[in-house]
Amino acid sequence: MKKFFTENTELKLITLVLSLILWFIVTLKGQSEVIMELPIEYKNIPKGVEITKTSAKFINVSIKGQERIVKNLLPKDINVFVDLSKVKQGETMFYFTKDNIKMPPSITLARFNPTNIIVRTEEVFTMMLPIKPVIKGEPKHGFTVSEITSTPEEISATGSRQALNKLEYIETEPVYVKDADATFDKTVRLALKDRTLSYENDIVKIKITITADKTTGAKK
Incomplete structure (x- = not known):
């Protein structure tokens, strides 16, 4: 056993070094680096x-x-x-x-x-804000929009004080009344422009009351 460690020391050292080099080559082969x-x-x-x-x-x-x-x-x-x-x-x-x-x-x-x-x-703070329906278009000739109601009338908004203080109300997506000649209901989403705020819901029901314009004598 003693001869094994004392004889041909230089040759055995070279063999060991070559083995280590071969191990590193095999280990590193196929290695890859990516950025994600x-x-x-x-x-x-x-x-x-x-x-x-x-x-x-x-x-x-x-x-x-x-x-x-x-x-x-x-x-x-x-x-x-x-x-x-x-x-x-x-x-x-x-x-x-x-x-x-x-x-x-x-x-x-x-x-x-x-x-x-x-x-x-x-x-985080919570504030009740009124809902403001957005109406676009004009009713049929001889008719007019006499009333607009929202259900609910206001909604709870939660967020930073800074964001809430910028708001006076929450608008809805547009409700079109072009050529309308009768009262109708419309379910619409809120136009949530500030995505840092959270709301109790984002859908409201809008009632558009259409009446005959007495000044034109239109009849329903």
């Missing part, structure tokens, strides 16, 4: 808090692994998230680490960009 653009997810958002702005919506993640595995990866296989459980109102900077990126153990994270993100959060 992934959406940033937010977890554990405190109750009564809303995200109003972020410095980035996506992160570029560079991953390495066997070409066969990397080639078959889908964006849903890798999750990038930010934990907001301890976030405070205002702007907060979060630094990404490997712990923020969950992926299969068969691949390796090489790098990512950006390395941090700024998240702005605000306290």
